[in-house]
Amino acid sequence: MSLGDLGGLVYSTEAGRMCPDCRHPVAQCVCKALAKAVPAGDGVVRVSRETKGRGGKAVTVVKGVPVDADALVALGKQLKAACGSGGTVKDGVIEVQGDHCTAVIALLQKQGHTVKRAGG
Template sequence: MSKESKLVYSTDRGRIKETAPQPEAQGSADGIVRIWRESKGRGGKTVSVVKGLPLAGAELKSLAKTLKQACGTGGAVKDGQIEIQGDHRETLKAALEKAGYTVKLAGG
C-alpha cells in the first residue's frame, strides 16, 4: 500500500475499498480560463500564465502562437498551460474573450 493511496474504512464493515488519487484534469472543471502573472523561479522575469483552456496538443500550440503574436512577445506551452513573456494579462483577456472563452484575471 503506497502512502499516496487513500484507504476508505467503515467501523461496522471494516475495509471497504482502496482508492488511488485521481490525476488532475487538464482544464478547469468550471470552464473558466484564468490568467495570472507569475515571476517565482524565473530570475525575476514576469510571465503571464493562461490556465484552464479546454484544448490539447496542436490546438493549444496554435492558440499560443496567436496569443504571442497579439502580445508581440515570446512564450511557451508547458504542462497544458500557455506562458507568455511579460505582463500582458489585459491583452490576453481581450484576445481570449474575442475567441469566445470566459476569462478571469486571477492572482496579483
C-alpha cells in the same frame, strides 16, 4: 528483477511491437488518443502574472483552456504573436513572456472563452 521492472513487454510474436505505455500492439495504441483528449475543468480560463523562479521577470500564465493539445499550441502561438513576445506551451499551460494580462484577456474573450484574472 522481473519483466515489469525492465519496462514491460516490447515485442510479441503474436502481435508484433508493443507500446510501452499502454501495453497494446502499436497498431492499436490508445496513447495518442488519450493525449489529444480535452482536459477536464470548470470551463473558466485563468490568466495570471508570475515572477517566481524566473529571476524577477514577469510571465503571463494562461491555465484551464478547454482545448486539445494541438489547438493549445496554436492558441499559444496566436497569443505570443498578438503580444509581440516569446513564450512556451507546456503541461497544458501557456506562458507568454512579459506582463500582457490585459491583452491576453481581451483576445481570449473575443474568441468566446470565459476568462478570469487570477492572482493579485
